[in-house]
Structures are given as structure tokens and as C-alpha cells.
Amino acid sequence: MLNLYNSYTKSLEEVELSQDEIKIYLCGPTVQSSPHIGHGRSSVVFDFLIRYLKYLNHKVLFVRNITDIDDKIISKSSEQGIEFQELANKVMTEFGDVYSSLNCLTPDKEPKATEYIDEIKEYITQILNKDMAYISESGVYFETSNFTDYLKLSGRKLDEVISGTRVELQDDKNAPEDFALWKFAKEGEPYWDSDWGKGRPGWHIECSAMINALLGEEIDFHCGGNDLIFPHHENELAQSKAAKPNKNFVKYWLHNGMINLSGKKMSKSEGNVKILKDYIDEYSGDVMRFYFLRAQYRSPQEFTEDLLIESRTTFKKISEFVEESKSAPIDKNLLNIFEACMGDDLNTPKLIGEIFIQINHSVTLEEEELQNLRSTVRFIFDILGFTFTKVENEKLPKDKLIKFFEEYKIIFETIEQAMGEFISIREKYRLEREYKIADEMRNKLLEIGIKIEDGKKDGWSWNNN
């Protein structure tokens, strides 16, 4: 059983899944600036869902779009004196890198708005033909007053939409709440030809058109951050229902909560954006994923670097528990827990708690049961997209190492060889009860970033932390 919160009905619903392909559309980024933690959350959280659906033996058709043309991209690129495509491509690459280091499943299709201009124009024509849009001086606009269900998704009232608006209103619109399907190009702006005039698509229409082109008239899940509910998804829904009144555009609307930086929402306008890549590089994709796993996907989630450090510590425990084991779904009890938690609107924090309860109880288990538990925990984390790849040890500069080991008359060839000799020298001192020297060696080694942990099998390890 899978219960998920549907933003449209504002309630937890038992999801009905057909045995056919499940169609999922995730609103991807506008490629105007580098990905931040919030982008990471949205992609990882819905990656959990997709992977879980696959675990439940469903076929999934997953589309995530890229908005590569919009006002911000145009203005930013012109500030930098480059073509808008150049900026879009650069940022797009950054997003691709981040998705892959977070081990998010590659979408089956990843359409860009600029590659679907024909479909977009065709879609606008359909809306015009249904008398749900009109052409004015500055563009083609959606006639919201002709769409009775407008604002049903976001639950707003019409006068609120206008009263809160501080943006200059276009005076060639029939109503202030009407939104652009096609914006006519101003001097110097990029444009595509159309029957109505040279211009570019509005923000919302690309999603309607690309969903229609790639997934069809009806889809199962439409996902994105909850900041997109209004106006983006509201308008998208209006367009799609206007073009196809008899179709149920989206079965379930799913929205993830925002990341908060020290109590504040992180957004471009607040200027408190942190670059996601830096954290991935420092903490690894698994740790970032685990950080996202710690919060239920709809709740706002606190972000500080300390919480990332904590996530690393906690995740390390799990990796060590699972390290030597093969992934296998053996422990039925734990699998039931897994499904119960995931089925409860993806309650991943609860799942983590339950897994730790199992780990804590494992001391009483027989060897075989313990192995089964380890394998099953590993299996669950595999399903959730964790890789358990060891963090590449930070490369210390070789000259620094050579110099360091010279002091102890060790000729550096490889780190293993040099450390082996270093340890045996130090061991000699320890046997001779020359603890001062031994401790000093340990401390000096720590200064260059290598930590000795006496009593461990290996005897030494990198200090990645």
C-alpha cells in the first residue's frame, strides 16, 4: 500500500497504480545559475519515489524538463555579454554533474524548452482554438476568466492573486491574472517565428506542451517544489485542461518542502544560496542523499553544515554495519517495516529510526540472522540509491609526503609502503615505552592530514573528516 499526499485534494490518498507504465513528470530547473541544496532535495526526494516504485515492480516513464529560455537567462547572459544558449549550456552541465554525483536516476527523457518550440506553438494554437486565450499587443495570454477551475490547485482566491502582486501589470491584458503563453520579443531579445509574431514561450506552457508530447494527455505524478504550486503549476493545469477539457491531466500532484538556511528559505532572491557541488565534493553524494533522507520530503528541512557533518557520522554507522555484506532482501520483518514507512507518504526519517532499532538489537542475533539483517539493510539502501562507494581519499601533494617521510629516513614510493615503515618505526618506540616520541609522531602525521587509530586492524587511516 502506498499513501501519498496529493496537493490537489490536500489529503493523503492511497495511490492506485496501473500495471502499465507509470508516468512521472518532475519540474526541473531553470538553468540560470548553479544548483543549490534545494535543487538537490527535489531531485533526490523524487528519486527515492521512483526507485521505490521500481522496487514495487512498476515500470516507470520518467521525464524531467530543463527550462533553457526565460527572462532571467536572457538578462543574465546579456549582463555577461554572452548568448543565452552559452549560459544555459554551462549551467545545464553543472546540473548534470550534480544529478550524477547524487546518483539520481537519469530520466527517460530530458526535454529542453527550446527543442519543443513547435510543440509549444501547436499547444498554444489548441488553446486559442478553444477560445481560452487571446492575442494582444505584448503577447498571447491565457484567458483565466474562461477557466472555471482556476486556482483550485493552489487554493487561492482571485482578488488575492492580484492584491499581492507588486509587479507592473501589463495593461494590454483582459485581466491582471491572465498569464503569458507567448511573449513577443523586444528589441535584441532572442525569438522564434510564430503565426502571432516573433517571440518566445511563456514559462508555464513548455511543461504542458512537453508533457503532452512525451507522456501523453494524462500522467500519474506531477512533481516539483512546493514553491511551484502557484503560479507555475496552477497555470500549467489551467492550460492543459483548457486544451484537453475531457482529460484528467494529472492524477497526483506531489510537492516537496523547502530547505531552510538558519530559519530562512533559501532562494535566489534572498541571496543566501550555497552551491550544492561544494558540499557534494566535501561530503560525498551518499552523505547528501542521507541528509535528505533524514527529513520527510514535504516538511521544511533545516540546513546547516553541522547537520551535514552529523549526517556523515550517522551514515558512517550504517555503512560500517553493511560494509562486508551482500545486498539481499532476506529479512522479511525489516522489509515489511521498509514498505510500511515508504508507504506512509515516504516517511524516511521513521525508516531510519526503525533501522537503527534493528541494528541496536542485532547484538543478540545468531550469526546467520545477523548476516541476513546486514544484507537486508544494505538492500534497502541500495533501493534508495545509496552507492556505498568509499570516498576517494583526498590526494595529498606528493612532494609534501616525500618531505614528511624524509624526516624519518623513509623513502616515499607509495603511501601504503611509506606508512607501513612509519608505523613500524613508531611501534618500536611504543614497545620501548617511548610514548612521547610515539605520540609526537602521531601528532605530526595528523598535521598533514593522516590519522592513526591504534588498535584498529589497519592501524592507520586518512583523516577525511
Place this chain on the structure above:
RNA sequence: GGCGACGUGGCGGAGUGGCUACGCAGCGGUCUGCAAAACCGUGUACACCAGUUCGAUUCUGGUCGUCGCCUCCA
């Protein structure tokens, strides 16, 4: 201002009408030459005020507070 969400121990974060969440940190211990690591043990938190109830952190109402959306945003 409008709409919505939320307020759980030092921090993060589940959950429940009566019973241990869990993780991190802290504290005590075992081990150790000393550390570290590891292991064992350890905490009567549920914003405030009323009400319903045999009993409320969990239900209802109010108060205060925090956050989000309302404008491009995941």
C-alpha cells in the same frame, strides 16, 4: 494584509489518547601507556492558557511564536 504549515529533550527529527522513537552531541564506564576509535550504560521532552476525558504531548478553542506561499524560484 490574505492563505497555508508548524511549535517535541542541547541540536536534528518520528510518533502516539495511558507504555523506549531514532540519530548527533553530552555524561558515566569497559578497553588503551595516553588519546582516538569501538563497545556498554545513561535523559520522565512534547510553546502557553482553557476545555473534552478516568487520563492529553497526542482531540477542541484561544493566546503567543516560527516558517512558507502570495513576484522569478526545487
